[in-house]
Structures are given as structure tokens and as C-alpha cells.
Amino acid sequence: MRRSEAREYDKHGDRWERRNKAFEHLCKACYRDLCHQPRDELEALLVEIQTELGSCSQETFLAHYEELVEDRYGPLEERER
Structure with a gap:
């Protein structure tokens, strides 16, 4: 999947803090199914x-x-x- 078709996901719930982190990229449908609490x-x-x-x-x-x-x-x- 191309990155432009994916959503960045941080399992710690803070995708804005980028120091020392590795992010996963999920398809948009899978990203929408995640709980965003x-x-x-x-x-x-x-x-x-x-x-x-x-x-x-x-x-x-x-x-x-x-x-x-x-x-x-x-x-x-x-x-x-």
C-alpha cells in the first residue's frame, strides 16, 4: 500500500510527539476501526x-x-x- 493511501498510527496515542518513535501505517479503513479514546x-x-x-x-x-x-x-x- 502506498503511504499516501495509509494513516499514521502510534500505539501510544500521541502521534504528534515524534522523538524516538517508530510509527505504523494502516489502511484508512483499519485506522477508522481503531478506538481513538x-x-x-x-x-x-x-x-x-x-x-x-x-x-x-x-x-x-x-x-x-x-x-x-x-x-x-x-x-x-x-x-x-
């Missing part, structure tokens, strides 16, 4: 959930994660695939 506070959010819930099922953890993300950053976009 902020990731700046991801680690702190995960630790917060683990502290609040302790040992729990993956389903419970993910449900709580989704609830907190929507409260802080707005609803996750639902896309038909």
Missing part, C-alpha cells in the same frame, strides 16, 4: 480499578473499565462491522 491516563485508570475491585472476573473488570472511560471521556463509539 485518550490513553494518557490508562495505566493509572487500570490501577485504580484493580484497587477498587481487588480480585474479580475479567468480565467485571472490563465492565467497570468501560463505565469509568465513558464517565471521564464520553461514550465509546459503536460501529457496525
Whole structure:
């Protein structure tokens, strides 16, 4: 795929900071399917959930994660695939 047909993707969510980074290039359709929610506070959010819930099922953890993300950053976009 030609680069002009692709979108630049940074797995850390900060494509503007270019120092010491390698970027991937995805086709436009794949790039649109990615979740573009902020990731700046991801680690702190995960630790917060683990502290609040302790040992729990993956389903419970993910449900709580989704609830907190929507409260802080707005609803996750639902896309038909």
C-alpha cells in the first residue's frame, strides 16, 4: 500500500510527539476501526480499578473499565462491522 493511501498510527496515542518513535501505517479503513479514546491516563485508570475491585472476573473488570472511560471521556463509539 502506498503511504499516501495509509494513516499514521502510534500505539501510544500521541502521534504528534515524534522523538524516538517508530510509527505504523494502516489502511484508512483499519485506522477508522481503531478506538481513538485518550490513553494518557490508562495505566493509572487500570490501577485504580484493580484497587477498587481487588480480585474479580475479567468480565467485571472490563465492565467497570468501560463505565469509568465513558464517565471521564464520553461514550465509546459503536460501529457496525
